[in-house]
Amino acid sequence: MTQDSIEQASRELMDRVWLAHSKREYNLLLEAFADSKDAHIPGEAQFYDAVDRAITPLGKSSELIYLGQVNKAKAGETMVLWKVSFEATDEELLWHIYLDAGNNLKAIWFG
Numbered sequence: 001m002t003q004d005s006i007e008q009a010s011r012e013l014m015d016r017v018w019l020a021h022s023k024r025e026y027n028l029l030l031e032a033f034a035d036s037k038d039a040h041i042p043g044e045a046q047f048y049d050a051v052d053r054a055i056t057p058l059g060k061s062s063e064l065i066y067l068g069q070v071n072k073a074k075a076g077e078t079m080v081l082w083k084v085s086f087e088a089t090d091e092e093l094l095w096h097i098y099l100d101a102g103n104n105l106k107a108i109w110f111g
Helices: 003-023 026-032 044-058
Strands: 061-072 077-086 092-099 105-110
Touching (some): 003 026, 003 044, 003 077, 003 105, 026 044, 044 092
Antiparallel strands (some): 061 077, 092 105
């Protein structure tokens, strides 16, 4: 897959993942993982704790930017990097979303 196609394939998933976190709705996160097999889905308590501690204090997001990808050919995975910027602060969050060979969401991480 080309970088453009990876960006396009991951944008919809990242939009859904971000919406779940920004609205603090665990069920929306579960929907983003709906087509995934063997996914690493954060538990509900872990989700709410992460949102409350790391995302809510930053306020409203202003931009979601694709940064690139790292292919893990042996594992049949792609790690896609995204950056979220916020309106009221210079702080940003880096997101890793992991896609399987079928471009299904396999895992997420941010920090």
